[in-house]
Amino acid sequence: MMTKAQWSHCLEEMDKMFPDAHCELVHSNPFELLIATVLSAQCTDALVNKVTKDLFQKYKKPEDYISVPIEELQNDIRSIGLFRNKAKNIQALSLMLIDQFNGEVPPDRDVLTTLPGVGRKTANVVVSVAFGVPAIAVDTHLERVSKRLGLARWKDTPLQVEEALMKKTPKELWSKTHHQMIFFGRYHCKAQNPQCPVCPLLDVCREGKKRMKNRDVRV
DNA sequence: AACTCGGGGCA
């Protein structure tokens, strides 16, 4: 397993590679971030941003989302995947915010998870980006990178990966680490054709060294 | 643990 010192070195190298890593969802308040993050499940942030530009012009408050027929909301988000589920979740979620939370987004990860369409990953993004709560939102990028580097075991669940990362990372860096790892995973440590031959983390990466030894990697 | 829900992007 990777040591804390090695992981600290990795974070420094990722910072050099992606100094501008940041949340890519376009939003101006916690409610918009919540909607954008729910929409982002199983699709890219770039795709979500195409939809939310118009969406947030039309829908400002939870009340606005439940004031239209579900077919209309479905149509407004049709170009992203899973739009029927997401439209239903957003209307149910808006109703819950009005009924239980005075129309506000609760700034608590475990409370957010009770909302429909909000799992642990989405809740972690919302509390960390909107409310500054230290959190590491584990998506497929973080999961893959953590397992390749040797920070987590191959059989670990996303929650186990999150716990391993929190254990090895200073708390004040949790939120930043999430964004760095997203960029590193998407553009460098890709699911297909990871850039091991030019990777600055190669000397401490379990999977990278294995791949270089086997030389089945395209350079 | 496996399955389902749906599109866009890209080769």
Next chain:
DNA sequence: TGCCCAGAGTT
């Protein structure tokens, strides 16, 4: 045109 990408909920 077929493969790859990206979470939550249910069984």
